[in-house]
Amino acid sequence: MARPRTISDEQIVEAAREVFLEQGFSATTAEIARRAGVSEGTLFNRFASKEELFAETLGLNERGHCQTDFSALVGSGDVRLNLEQLAWRFLDAARRILPQLMVIWSRGQAPMVKPAGWRDPLSEEIEALSRYLQAEVTLGRLRPIDCxxxxxxxxxxxxxxxxxxxxxxxxxxxxxxxxxxLDMWWPGMQPFEPPGAASSQSGSTPADPSPEMK
Known part of the structure; x- marks a missing residue:
């Protein structure tokens, strides 16, 4: 007797992506299951809801890792370089997700129907970055700003x-x-220098020699 074919989660996600791109979020789970070659029961055994499957097809579930990255950076490294790293990650994710979203929202019988409880990914990223900036302000690594x-x-x-x-x-x-x-933004975000710090670093006034050199 032949062994039953095993369909991986990745294959189901790929089938769902194809259907969502063709029909938008109004696509049915029955059609997704048919395209993947599984029953709807199997589909829901793997994914709790159509909303969860939709998020998985776009890579939106990976954004939780980004918020962990925000938290891990608080108080560590150089803030300016941290922001550059975070900006690069956001740009890379947006380049992958946005084209698919634009296609999906333009398809289906009701193209602007969105998943129940849907939250704009950009809004969630703004909230996460705002919390990171506020944490750095609290530590004195950024000047007080509207985060x-x-x-x-x-x-x-x-x-x-x-x-x-x-x-x-x-x-x-x-x-x-x-x-x-970030070159334009950083001057308005970097912490204030202590009084006299700028003049002590001026090229026209040499710094006092260290005790070892006196």
């Missing part, structure tokens, strides 16, 4: 870059865009 506005503006600029790439094709190289964006 929610700063997070929204930074990620909004990155999202705008992805939209522009999708509409007009590659333009400004990604690394250049991220570095230049």
């Amino acid at each position: 929610q506005v700063a997070a929204a503006a930074l990620l909004g600029a990155l999202m705008s870059q992805v939209h522009r790439e999708l509409q007009a094709g590659p333009g400004i190289e990604g690394a250049r865009f991220v570095r230049s964006l």
Whole structure:
């Protein structure tokens, strides 16, 4: 007797991705199961709901790791470099997810129907980055700023870059865009220098020699 064929979660996710891209979120789980070659019962044994499967097809479930990354960076390393690293991760994720979302929302009988409890991924990323910035402000590693506005503006600029790439094709190289964006932002975010720190580092006034050199 032939052994029953085993369908992996990855194969189900790939079948679901194809169906969602063709029909939008209005696609039925029956059609997804048929395309994957499994029963609906098997589908729901693997994934609790259509919403969970939808999030999996877009890679949205991986964003929880990003929020863990935010927390792990608090108080460690260089804040400016941390922000550059986080910006790169966001840009990479947006380049993967946004094109699929744009196609899915344009398909199906009700193209703007979204999963129950759906939260805009950008809003969740803004909240996570805002919490990270506030933690660094509390530690004195950033000056007091409106962290929610700063997070929204930074990620909004990155999202705008992805939209522009999708509409007009590659333009400004990604690394250049991220570095230049943070070069403009950083002066308004870096912690205030203690009084006299700038003058003591001025090239016109040499610093006092260390005790060992006196």
